[in-house]
Structure formats: C-alpha cells, structure tokens
Amino acid sequence: MPTLDEGHARAAMLSASNYSIGLHTWAVSTTRSWSKEVKDETRRKRRLENEVRRQMEKRQELQLLRHEQDSMVLQVERLLAALNNTVTAKTMSEGGVPSPEHTMSGAVCRLALESDTLRSENVELRQKTQLLSQNWSRLHQVLHNFAFFQELQLRSLSxxxxxxxISCSERSESxxxxxxxxxxxxxxxxxxxxxxxxxxxxxxxxxxxxxxxxxxxxxxxxxxxxxxxxxxxxxxxxxxxxxxxxxxxxxxxxxxxxxxxxxxxxxxxxxxxxxxxxxxxxxxxxxxxxxxxxxxxxxxxxxxxxxxxxxxxxxxxxxxxxxxxxxxxxxxxxxxxxxxxxxxxxxxxxxxxxxxxxxxxxxxxxxxxxxxxxxxxxxxxxxxxxxxxxxxxxxxxxxxxxxxxxxxxxxxxxxxxxxxxxxxxx
Structure with missing residues (x-):
C-alpha cells in the first residue's frame, strides 16, 4: 500500500507533467502564431514591392506619352508658323491687297494659331489644377494624420x-x-x-x-x-x-x-x-x-x-x-x-x-x-x-x-x- 509520501510524490510528478504539457502546448501555439505573422509580413512586403514597381512603370509610361505630346505640339506649331509666313509673303508679293481667298486663308491660320494657344493654356491650367488638387490632398492627409496622432496620443497615455x-485653456472653476x-x-x-x-x-x-x-x-x-x-x-x-x-x-x-x-x-x-x-x-x-x-x-x-x-x-x-x-x-x-x-x-x-x-x-x-x-x-x-x-x-x-x-x-x-x-x- 503506497505511503503518504509516495502519494505526494506522485501528485507532484503529475503536476509537473501537466505543467510541462501546458508549456509545450503554449510553445507550439506561439511558434505557429509567429510563423503566420512572418508569412503575412512577407506577403505584405511582396505586394508593396509589386505595387511600387507598377507605379514606376506607369510613371515612366506617362512621361513617354507627355514627351510624344510635346513633340507633336511643337511640330504643329512649326507647321502653323510656316503656313502663316507663306500666306503673309504671298499677300505682300501681290501688292499688299489680299484677295478674299487669301483673307479666308489668313483667318483660318489665325484661328488655328489661337486654338493652339488656347489648347496650350488649357493644358497649363489643367496641370496647375492637378497640382493644387494634389497639394490639397496632401494637406488634408497631413491634417488627418495630425488629428489621428493627437487622438492616439490621448488614448495611449497613462x-x-x-x-x-489635454489642453486646459477653455477650463474654468465654474x-x-x-x-x-x-x-x-x-x-x-x-x-x-x-x-x-x-x-x-x-x-x-x-x-x-x-x-x-x-x-x-x-x-x-x-x-x-x-x-x-x-x-x-x-x-x-x-x-x-x-x-x-x-x-x-x-x-x-x-x-x-x-x-x-x-x-x-x-x-x-x-x-x-x-x-x-x-x-x-x-x-x-x-x-x-x-x-x-x-x-x-x-x-x-x-x-x-x-x-x-x-x-x-x-x-x-x-x-x-x-x-x-x-x-x-x-x-x-x-x-x-x-x-x-x-x-x-x-x-x-x-x-x-x-x-x-x-x-x-x-x-x-x-x-x-x-x-x-x-x-x-x-x-x-x-x-x-x-x-x-x-x-x-x-x-x-x-x-x-x-x-x-x-x-x-x-x-x-x-x-x-x-x-x-x-x-x-x-
């Protein structure tokens, strides 16, 4: 028949065994949790790198399109200037009195030049508007982040x-x-x-x-x-x-x-x-x-x-x-x-x-x-x-x-x- 000391020893061994099992279970679950967090972080970084690469490719493509647009605009301006010079020279060679045909041709040329000027101004205004919109968006984000930081500071303090x-400027004894x-x-x-x-x-x-x-x-x-x-x-x-x-x-x-x-x-x-x-x-x-x-x-x-x-x-x-x-x-x-x-x-x-x-x-x-x-x-x-x-x-x-x-x-x-x-x- 087991003695009282043997019973105590058996109980102590059982308690130690249960503690070891519990500690092992906790270690396994913690390792799995950390592994999942590492995998999630790796996937997040990979998605971020892919997104950055796509944005750079889009930015390069946009720069190329803008360069082509500038080249085409410059070419049109040169053609219009040449056409205007031709009409002016022909008018002057005929005694300075333009014919109805020459007058119509000159008006078309002027309209084309004015249209091109307005188009250029429109592009500049659109670019300025986009810049202002981007600046306002950045300012709004900064203000939002500042407000969030203030709230986070208030919520994360002892x-x-x-x-x-907390400001006391508006507080009074009443x-x-x-x-x-x-x-x-x-x-x-x-x-x-x-x-x-x-x-x-x-x-x-x-x-x-x-x-x-x-x-x-x-x-x-x-x-x-x-x-x-x-x-x-x-x-x-x-x-x-x-x-x-x-x-x-x-x-x-x-x-x-x-x-x-x-x-x-x-x-x-x-x-x-x-x-x-x-x-x-x-x-x-x-x-x-x-x-x-x-x-x-x-x-x-x-x-x-x-x-x-x-x-x-x-x-x-x-x-x-x-x-x-x-x-x-x-x-x-x-x-x-x-x-x-x-x-x-x-x-x-x-x-x-x-x-x-x-x-x-x-x-x-x-x-x-x-x-x-x-x-x-x-x-x-x-x-x-x-x-x-x-x-x-x-x-x-x-x-x-x-x-x-x-x-x-x-x-x-x-x-x-x-x-x-x-x-x-x-």
Whole structure:
C-alpha cells in the first residue's frame, strides 16, 4: 500500500507533467502564431514591392506619352508658323491687297494659331489644377494624420500623462463643456472639490463593507477564487451585482505598483457593461481625464457608445498603506462619482440618448506576501437592471480576471521587457 509520501510524490510528478504539457502546448501555439505573422509580413512586403514597381512603370509610361505630346505640339506649331509666313509673303508679293481667298486663308491660320494657344493654356491650367488638387490632398492627409496622432496620443497615455496632454485653456472653476471625438453628445462638467472627492471615497468604503460577501467562495476559475453575492439595497430594494476575485501572483509589489501607475488609459477596466454589449467593442469606448487633483487622484469621464450612450464620471485613486500585519498594501480604486452641481446640470440639460450611471466601482488591492509574491483581490460592483444583466456583468468581470491572469502568466514565463511591466493588464 503506497505511503503518504509516495502519494505526494506522485501528485507532484503529475503536476509537473501537466505543467510541462501546458508549456509545450503554449510553445507550439506561439511558434505557429509567429510563423503566420512572418508569412503575412512577407506577403505584405511582396505586394508593396509589386505595387511600387507598377507605379514606376506607369510613371515612366506617362512621361513617354507627355514627351510624344510635346513633340507633336511643337511640330504643329512649326507647321502653323510656316503656313502663316507663306500666306503673309504671298499677300505682300501681290501688292499688299489680299484677295478674299487669301483673307479666308489668313483667318483660318489665325484661328488655328489661337486654338493652339488656347489648347496650350488649357493644358497649363489643367496641370496647375492637378497640382493644387494634389497639394490639397496632401494637406488634408497631413491634417488627418495630425488629428489621428493627437487622438492616439490621448488614448495611449497613462492617467498622469493624459492630464498633462489635454489642453486646459477653455477650463474654468465654474466648469466647461466636454466634447467627444466621435460626435457623441457633449455635456457641461463642474470640477470636483477635494471635499467631494473625499466624500465619494468614504461612500466607497461603506459600499465595500456592505457588498463584501459573507458567504464562502463559490468556486475556482483559472487560478482565481470567486465570490459572488448579489445585494439588495435597503433604501430602495434595487439589485446590485457584486463579485470578488482573489489570487496569488509571483510578482514583486514594486513591479506591480510601477506598472499600474503607468498603465495605458485605454486598458482601464470598465465599471459597467450595458446589456448585450460585447468586449470586442472596447476600442470604441472614449475615456477622458477631466481633473488631476494630485498624482494619485484623477477625475475622468467614460462614454460607451450605442444608440443610447452609457456614460459615467469616475474617480481614480491610488492608495498605498500598511496592514496591521506589517505587510505593505497598494489599492487602486475606480468608482463612479457625482456632485450636486453636475446632477443639476444634467437635470437642466436632459439628454434622452445618454444614460448616466452613478453606482459602480472596481477596487484592485495588491498585498505584499514576500519580495517576489503578492496577493491580488479584485472587487467589482454595479447597479443592474435585472437578473440577466447581473449574470452578464459577472461574465464580463470574469473576462477581466482571465485577461489579467493571461498577461501575468505570459510575463512570468517570457520575462519580456522590464520586470513586471506586463503583469497587470486588462
């Protein structure tokens, strides 16, 4: 009968075998993916070279045709000039009195010369028009590229960098108009005071205390322990979806914290998922930084486009601390925030094609275990329309956890770039 140590050894061998198989499968799939990318790039370069060669051949053919045209025009001009000289000489030899026949011949000659002159001027005007059209097309492309570069810069920056990039020339203490790049309805924003931000954070602490699940974990999912407990608000009996995901990651707290502070604004988690909305629409979401109260506190607006736009003002805050056990802790909050001034502004300017969300949030807590390991706890909560919407939100949050795990595992194995630079991503 096998002993307990033999059982442990067999389990360890089985675990190592499964890890080796998983690593081999990942390596094969990655190699295939890279091979496909290399082939696609080779085909793209070949198509580009063929296109360049065809354009050069067309350009040479066009130059040859223009040369032939110039030669023919020059020949016609010489013939017309010779004809005009002949008519003039013949008229002068006959006493300077042109006959009707000579007069008609001279008129035809003059018309031919004028026609040739007009034709030449027409060609010159056409060339100038084409040149102006080409210049305008280039200018339009430059302006388009500049606008795209501006949008790309805004969408590819961290919160702090985006705060510095956005112009503040039209902003004032009484508020300003917030516009969106794709023509979504604008709105008037009143800046938050420090007291309003602190009040929103205090409400978040209360909500987390209420939403924290008391029931045991509902299961495991891709290395995450999952808690899922819908809560009914006492004041209006409305349904609030809540889920917590916890896991342990081999990554230092410094690396994780450094990455989160420089995280691309486009990869921030969404606080709400509209019903029947899919994650492949993520690139159409517009997130703007409206205020930077300090390097760790930002006020943003997020617009999820649809026939009825889902929109919310969110507060982002990084909060470092130390637990009672002496372990270091860094929490990252994204919560919906509102103020009386902004609420009054929305009421005065009713927009039927915009739905404002005022209750949702995410907290990502990173707790140091040792120098190379951290515990991760991610809380999500949001108001929801019905049970189906609550289930869709849970799936949406589970996707967030899976993407997080995927990037963390990939970074651990490949060690690409700066240490820990891709451990946290969603």
């Amino acid at each position: 919160l702090h960098e985006a705060s510095e990039w 508020g300003w108009r917030v516009n969106f790049s794709n023509g979504e309805p604008s709105f008037h924003f009143h800046p938050f005071t420090r007291g309003e931000v602190d009040a929103a954070m205090a409400c978040c602490d209360v909500d987390l205390a209420v939403y924290s699940p008391c029931a045991p974990a509902v299961g495991q999912m891709f290395g995450w322990t999952v808690y899922h407990a819908p809560v009914r608000r006492a004041r209006d009996n409305s349904l609030v979806a809540h889920a917590r995901f916890t896991t342990r990651v081999r990554c230092s707290l410094e690396d994780a914290d450094s990455f989160m502070k420089t995280k691309d604004i486009r990869t921030l988690p969404l606080l709400i998922k509209p019903p029947n909305w899919s994650y492949h629409q993520r690139d159409s979401v517009n997130t703007q930084v409206l205020q930077e109260l300090d390097v760790d506190t930002h006020v943003m607006v997020c617009n999820i486009p649809s026939h009825v736009h889902t929109r919310y003002i969110q507060l982002g805050r990084r909060l470092p601390g130390i637990k009672a056990s002496g372990k270091r802790l860094v929490s990252f909050f994204l919560i919906t925030a509102d103020s009386s001034s902004n609420a009054r502004s929305r009421a005065a300017e009713e927009q039927h094609d915009v739905q404002w969300i005022t209750e949702a949030g995410t907290r990502l807590a990173l707790t140091e275990v040792d120098e190379t390991t951290i515990d991760v706890a991610c809380d999500h909560w949001s108001s929801c329309e019905n049970e189906l919407h609550r289930e869709q939100l849970f799936v949406f949050w589970a996707e967030f956890a899976c993407k997080w795990t995927e990037m963390a595992t990939r970074s651990t194995i490949l060690k690409v770039g700066n240490k820990g630079s891709t451990y946290l991503h969603a």
